[in-house]
Amino acid sequence: MNADAALKRGWLDELADVLGARLSTATAHLEQHGQDESYHDGQPPEAVAFPETTEEVAQLVAICARYRKPVIPFGAGTSLEGHVAALSGGVCLDLSRMNAVLDVNAEDMDCAVQAGVTRKQLNDYLRDTGLFFPIDPGANATLGGMAATGASGTNAVRYGTMRENVIGLTVVLADGQVVRTGGRARKSSAGYDLTRLMVGSEGTLGVITEVRLRLSGQPEAISSAVCSFPTLEGAVETAQMVIQSGIPVARMELLDEVQMDACNRYSGLDYPVQPTIFFEFHGSEAGVSEQAERTGELAQACGGTDFAWATRPEERSKLWAARHAAFYAALGLKPGSKGWPTDVAVPISRLAECITETKQDIAESGLIAPIVGHVGDGNFHLVFVIDPSDDAEMACAQALNERLVARALRMAGTCTGEHGIGYGKIDLLKQEHPDLLPTMAAIKRALDPANILNPGKIVRLDG
Amino acid sequence: MNADAALKRGWLDELADVLGARLSTATAHLEQHGQDESYHDGQPPEAVAFPETTEEVAQLVAICARYRKPVIPFGAGTSLEGHVAALSGGVCLDLSRMNAVLDVNAEDMDCAVQAGVTRKQLNDYLRDTGLFFPIDPGANATLGGMAATGASGTNAVRYGTMRENVIGLTVVLADGQVVRTGGRARKSSAGYDLTRLMVGSEGTLGVITEVRLRLSGQPEAISSAVCSFPTLEGAVETAQMVIQSGIPVARMELLDEVQMDACNRYSGLDYPVQPTIFFEFHGSEAGVSEQAERTGELAQACGGTDFAWATRPEERSKLWAARHAAFYAALGLKPGSKGWPTDVAVPISRLAECITETKQDIAESGLIAPIVGHVGDGNFHLVFVIDPSDDAEMACAQALNERLVARALRMAGTCTGEHGIGYGKIDLLKQEHPDLLPTMAAIKRALDPANILNPGKIVRLDG
Numbered sequence: 060m061n062a063d064a065a066l067k068r069g070w071l072d073e074l075a076d077v078l079g080a081r082l083s084t085a086t087a088h089l090e091q092h093g094q095d096e097s098y099h100d101g102q103p104p105e106a107v108a109f110p111e112t113t114e115e116v117a118q119l120v121a122i123c124a125r126y127r128k129p130v131i132p133f134g135a136g137t138s139l140e141g142h143v144a145a146l147s148g149g150v151c152l153d154l155s156r157m158n159a160v161l162d163v164n165a166e167d168m169d170c171a172v173q174a175g176v177t178r179k180q181l182n183d184y185l186r187d188t189g190l191f192f193p194i195d196p197g198a199n200a201t202l203g204g205m206a207a208t209g210a211s212g213t214n215a216v217r218y219g220t221m222r223e224n225v226i227g228l229t230v231v232l233a234d235g236q237v238v239r240t241g242g243r244a245r246k247s248s249a250g251y252d253l254t255r256l257m258v259g260s261e262g263t264l265g266v267i268t269e270v271r272l273r274l275s276g277q278p279e280a281i282s283s284a285v286c287s288f289p290t291l292e293g294a295v296e297t298a299q300m301v302i303q304s305g306i307p308v309a310r311m312e313l314l315d316e317v318q319m320d321a322c323n324r325y326s327g328l329d330y331p332v333q334p335t336i337f338f339e340f341h342g343s344e345a346g347v348s349e350q351a352e353r354t355g356e357l358a359q360a361c362g363g364t365d366f367a368w369a370t371r372p373e374e375r376s377k378l379w380a381a382r383h384a385a386f387y388a389a390l391g392l393k394p395g396s397k398g399w400p401t402d403v404a405v406p407i408s409r410l411a412e413c414i415t416e417t418k419q420d421i422a423e424s425g426l427i428a429p430i431v432g433h434v435g436d437g438n439f440h441l442v443f444v445i446d447p448s449d450d451a452e453m454a455c456a457q458a459l460n461e462r463l464v465a466r467a468l469r470m471a472g473t474c475t476g477e478h479g480i481g482y483g484k485i486d487l488l489k490q491e492h493p494d495l496l497p498t499m500a501a502i503k504r505a506l507d508p509a510n511i512l513n514p515g516k517i518v519r520l521d522g
Numbered sequence: 523m524n525a526d527a528a529l530k531r532g533w534l535d536e537l538a539d540v541l542g543a544r545l546s547t548a549t550a551h552l553e554q555h556g557q558d559e560s561y562h563d564g565q566p567p568e569a570v571a572f573p574e575t576t577e578e579v580a581q582l583v584a585i586c587a588r589y590r591k592p593v594i595p596f597g598a599g600t601s602l603e604g605h606v607a608a609l610s611g612g613v614c615l616d617l618s619r620m621n622a623v624l625d626v627n628a629e630d631m632d633c634a635v636q637a638g639v640t641r642k643q644l645n646d647y648l649r650d651t652g653l654f655f656p657i658d659p660g661a662n663a664t665l666g667g668m669a670a671t672g673a674s675g676t677n678a679v680r681y682g683t684m685r686e687n688v689i690g691l692t693v694v695l696a697d698g699q700v701v702r703t704g705g706r707a708r709k710s711s712a713g714y715d716l717t718r719l720m721v722g723s724e725g726t727l728g729v730i731t732e733v734r735l736r737l738s739g740q741p742e743a744i745s746s747a748v749c750s751f752p753t754l755e756g757a758v759e760t761a762q763m764v765i766q767s768g769i770p771v772a773r774m775e776l777l778d779e780v781q782m783d784a785c786n787r788y789s790g791l792d793y794p795v796q797p798t799i800f801f802e803f804h805g806s807e808a809g810v811s812e813q814a815e816r817t818g819e820l821a822q823a824c825g826g827t828d829f830a831w832a833t834r835p836e837e838r839s840k841l842w843a844a845r846h847a848a849f850y851a852a853l854g855l856k857p858g859s860k861g862w863p864t865d866v867a868v869p870i871s872r873l874a875e876c877i878t879e880t881k882q883d884i885a886e887s888g889l890i891a892p893i894v895g896h897v898g899d900g901n902f903h904l905v906f907v908i909d910p911s912d913d914a915e916m917a918c919a920q921a922l923n924e925r926l927v928a929r930a931l932r933m934a935g936t937c938t939g940e941h942g943i944g945y946g947k948i949d950l951l952k953q954e955h956p957d958l959l960p961t962m963a964a965i966k967r968a969l970d971p972a973n974i975l976n977p978g979k980i981v982r983l984d985g
């Protein structure tokens with residue numbers, strides 16, 4: 060090819076040189092990759108790339124750097140704040156073909172995976188090793204996506220979030236360079252903690268292509284329990300006492316009476332329509348019994364009734380299936396509706412107050428918005444069950460969401476416990492950390508001077 | 523004052539305007555503040571400031587920013603890699619007068635302290651709350667210093683390091699601005715994790731003036747045990763099995779036979795001169811018994827002998843006092859000597875091999891260098907017991923240290939598990955993460971463009 064022809068070729072041609080048929084501009088691909096599971100307006104990218112190796116990602120990013128074209132990493136598309144919308148066009152890097160488990164070190168309880176491996180895939184892979192990866196955000200997200208968004212979920216109260224369980228990353232930087240953060244030692248104080256800077260950076264500081272994870276031992280015994288409470292305060296107080304007593308509860312999920320009603324209908328259950336906590340305990344046979352017994356006593360002291368055990372695996376599965384279907388159950392409350400999930404977290408001492416005020420606010424608005432909470436972390440979710448074409452309803456939900464965040468911030472909490480910022484909460488982040496935004500922007504500019512990495516998420520750069 | 527006189531006044535005059543007599547240029551102060559507990563050459567600052575509030579620190583840093591004068595934060599001076607040496611002059615900020623506990627939220631199990639509060643001071647303060655702060659690096663360091671260096675220590679295996687236990691910081695940035703990272707919610711995904719970027723940044727990205735910490739419940743029961751092993755492999759294998767079995771051991775400290783000999787002499791004990799593990803268990807009465815029993819069985823299966831319980835508090839104290847005196851005990855092996863402590867960490871599966879090779883290397887060198895290890899984390903320390911005026915000995919220790927790090931890196935480990943980089947390991951960090959240094963430097967430049975914050979530590983900037 061002569062120099063003239065080379066000059067006329069564009070960035071998409073160059074991407075296609077690397078990927079061939081694995082670069083797509085088909086409308087269906089574009090539509091699907093600009094939209095996550097949230098209510099936020101999607102924005103299709105100009106192309107979708109399906110790389111299979113870190114080296115390919117590096118080549119793609121280097122090309123985009125030369126052309127100053129945006130790069131948006133995409134895992135399973137299960138994020139909730141518009142993380143994958145191609146706000147300024149560019150190419151979506153769909154990492155789902157990077158789905159190899161790279162190594163498992165059973166003795167050291169760690170493993171490395173390509174970014175596109177999903178958490179269920181990893182746990183299937185690990186089944187015979189006696190180990191598992193505990194973080195469970197509900198959706199079968201990719202581990203790269205979970206690292207990029209700092210995911211957590213139902214059992215973070217025991218096992219921590221991605222921040223505590225990612226020990227190293229392979230990252231493609233904004234200029235296409237490949238770097239490796241962290242390592243295999245269980246701890247290190249070797250320089251700035253770039254692993255944790257990348258975790259939760261939502262693709263704005265680098266493209267995560269490989270993740271090294273800390274694994275946990277499969278518990279010898281698991282048991283679950285359900286307990287209803289006449290009041291929300293009683294339920295939250297129980298959770299608080301469980302934490303304070305040092306009971307290493309694995310999951311402790313609060314569902315309000317609206318959500319319980321929805322779950323009963325959707326999953327064919329007949330629990331009391333009251334604030335309810337689902338518990339799960341992991342440990343030795345003796346340890347699990349002790350934990351459960353002590354928790355039952357605390358629940359009773361707080362007015363809990365019907366403390367019911369589910370020791371058989373199938374009972375337990377039914378229970379947690381109902382919990383995980385909470386979102387769809389909520390949608391069932393209003394046929395034809397869509398869900399707008401949001402989350403905040405507050406210190407646990409303020410949790411009952413925050414939820415109570417929020418429920419009152421919801422009641423006054425006339426919207427349907429069930430609540431579920433990872434109550435051990437002080438984190439709770441609302442799902443606004445709405446018709447997106449109804450402007451009044453949307454405006455009402457928007458206002459409720461803003462008041463929810465303002466309330467959480469007033470109670471020393473955060474605008475998001477685990478869903479992240481994306482572009483949906485970018486203005487709310489400003490409310491929470493106005494003093495930090497210049498520092499976040501300085502880091503973004505230092506690592507991505509041309510603003511090509513998932514632009515318009517977390518921090519908006521002016522220049 | 524007229525404009526001419528103002529121009530003639532220097533940075534020290536301006537600092538004195540803020541602090542009055544709390545700015546010192548007395549030789550004794552300067553000498554003391556340029557030297558940490560390591561063997562590294564100190565370098566006195568030009569002045570020592572004793573601020574009492576965040577606002578004063580902000581004023582001081584703003585003045586230094588205008589004059590481009592270095593600012594070196596100082597806690598208790600117990601760091602080990604030359605962290606406080608004023609390599610380019612400037613002012614040392616001694617934060618020891620910022621020693622107020624700001625709040626304790628017992629219900630939420632968190633607290634906030636000024637940077638100069640020491641860990642023992644905090645735990646004394648917390649005694650009646652049922653809570654404690656678990657991180658224990660041995661020295662009675664300040665919590666600001668522990669945050670800045672990402673400290674950990676003997677019970678990180680159970681409670682994590684500072685990275686997992688700092689939930690928020692007040693930081694004075696390089697231009698004198700005050701920012702607050704993190705918050706009081708137990709988890710948040712609100713933007714870049716600046717808390718964790720600051721933890722372990724050794725004063726090079728900001729001056730930490732306040733620390734918000736996650737607290738733990740005081741264990742209902744504590745028990746300790748000691749077990750000797752005929753071989754190092756047996757000891758390490760026991761530790762590995764304890765971790766893999768999910769036994770939530772609180773401390774698990776390995777001492778090699780050289781260190782045991784030193785401890786016996788120094789602390790008047792009569793343990794076998796063999797590789798030995800000190801264990802500590804926290805939990806309920808029943809839980810502690812179960813943990814201890816299972817650990818005893820594992821130790822026995824690995825050849826452990828003399829598994830001895832210390833259930834009485836005074837026995838336990840004696841045991842751990844001996845462990846904490848290990849450094850001084852080591853110095854006792856060679857009267858008039860100094861200690862050069864160093865540490866690495868490797869995946870636990872490589873720990874026995876790494877220690878064995880290292881011991882052989884020490885033996886061939888003729889130096890005295892006992893080993894203690896936080897064996898649950900794969901982290902171990904050497905203390906070179908040397909005469910700093912003996913050039914040949916120093917060169918020998920230097921070479922041993924370099925081979926130690928090279929060995930750890932070859933085994934997928936890190937050049938420092940918990941001591942940090944300071945200026946002592948700055949070249950070794952380059953060996954571990956050559957690909958990351960440009961990113962670390964870019965972050966340093968973005969947050970501290972004039973390079974006034976503890977310059978010459980972690981990353982050296984060329985410009």
